[in-house]
Amino acid sequence: MSSDFEGYEQDFAVLTAEITSKIARVPRLPPDEKKQMVANVEKQLEEAKELLEQMDLEVREIPPQSRGMYSNRMRSYKQEMGKLETDFKRSRIAYSDEVRNELLGDDGNSSENQRAHLLDNTERLERSSRRLEAGYQIAVETEQIGQEVLENLSHDREKIQRARERLRETDANLGKSSRVLTGMLRRIIQNRVLVVILAIILVITILLAITFSVRRH
Numbered sequence: 001m002s003s004d005f006e007g008y009e010q011d012f013a014v015l016t017a018e019i020t021s022k023i024a025r026v027p028r029l030p031p032d033e034k035k036q037m038v039a040n041v042e043k044q045l046e047e048a049k050e051l052l053e054q055m056d057l058e059v060r061e062i063p064p065q066s067r068g069m070y071s072n073r074m075r076s077y078k079q080e081m082g083k084l085e086t087d088f089k090r091s092r093i094a095y096s097d098e099v100r101n102e103l104l105g106d107d108g109n110s111s112e113n114q115r116a117h118l119l120d121n122t123e124r125l126e127r128s129s130r131r132l133e134a135g136y137q138i139a140v141e142t143e144q145i146g147q148e149v150l151e152n153l154s155h156d157r158e159k160i161q162r163a164r165e166r167l168r169e170t171d172a173n174l175g176k177s178s179r180v181l182t183g184m185l186r187r188i189i190q191n192r193v194l195v196v197i198l199a200i201i202l203v204i205t206i207l208l209a210i211t212f213s214v215r216r217h
Helices: 002-028 031-060 064-104 109-216
Strands: none
Touching: 002 031, 002 064, 002 109, 031 064, 064 109
């Protein structure tokens, strides 16, 4: 499932980069090309929204204990999407002003182009800053996950060591029990041998007594 999310994530990154580049080019294009570029950007924005929806669905299927990092990334992507839409609206407003100025014969195109260019540069810097912040946040979350994994491994190692100690104690107890049972069996055998010897002696004594008694008669 995470591989699907990463695939959507890569597609979204490529698509937003193309949209950013095209939005920056809109104010500098001739009127005919601007109209076509605006339509193209609108289509790509819709595609980017669909990718965000797919990514959101993938995040909802992630277990709650692992969802935090992906949710933060989704918030960053949604903010980036909102910024792209804002930039596109500004670009379209500048484009509409230029069309109006051309129809009215206004000579204010150069100032509008300069203003749009300055806005574009400012927005690029802001997007770069947000991406750096998002990357730093991802790195921090990844480090936290790594620390949690190491702590879990440490706990597991302690459990394994305690289990080994218990096994050693069990082996020692079994050895002691085995020695005790061996001693008991040895005593039982010795007692039985003594009983047999005593029985034989008793039988011999009885036989001897009977023999002496018969001879006297």
